[in-house]
Each structure stands twice: as C-alpha cells, then as structure tokens.
Amino acid sequence: LVHGVAWPVGPHQFQDYLWAQYDEPCVRTLPQTALQSLGYHEKVGGVPVADRMAANAGVLQLVDFLTLQLSKGKPPTKKAPPPCLVFLVVLEFVVVDEAQPLYVRAMDWVVLVMVWASLRFDDTL
16 A cells, blocks of 8 residues: 555564554554564465565564554553353343344344453444
C-alpha cells in the first residue's frame, strides 16, 4: 500500500508499511500480527527460509521496537471475570425449555457455545 504494490519486494518495503501503520493510530499488537501474517504467506508461498522477509533481522528489530513504543503508557490487559455459574445454568434451562420462543433459545445457545469455547463476541460473527 505504501509503495503501490500488492506484495513487498524487499524488507525495506515491509518496514515502510510498518512505519506507516505506526504513524496512524494502531493497536500495539499490529506489528507482530503483520509479521506473523507475512511469515505465514511466505511459508505457504514456498519462499526459501533464507529469503523470507519475516526472518530478516532488521524487520524483527523494527517489530520489537514498534511493539515496545506502542506499549508505552498503556495499561496492562485485564482479563474478563469468569461468567457466573448460576447465569450459565439458567441459560441451559432456557435452551432446553420448549415453551420459550425459538429465537431466545437460539441466542442463549450461542452464548453458551461462546462460553464453552472461550470465544469473544467477534469470533462468532
């Protein structure tokens, strides 16, 4: 996007992309996620290990630096409290209660699947 090409030709173009994203408001995980995506596509695309941009020392150092910079001044990630057991039991009773409307049972079932699978809301979309 920065250089007007669909795929970076060299590590410098990927680094330019990371700097462009850093200049915009972005989350602290973006550099590492972009690196993982690049590495995955290079691996699947059959790029030899020695030629992979995701293994380039300069790219790795930049990712570490940008991640550190984006983490400064941010509060640590907080874990969500576990759901109340009574709430889950009530949802289970609603799901098996045939007197309840079908859409209510279906939505409660989706919530239970999310809890059982440890999914976030956007994972189920």
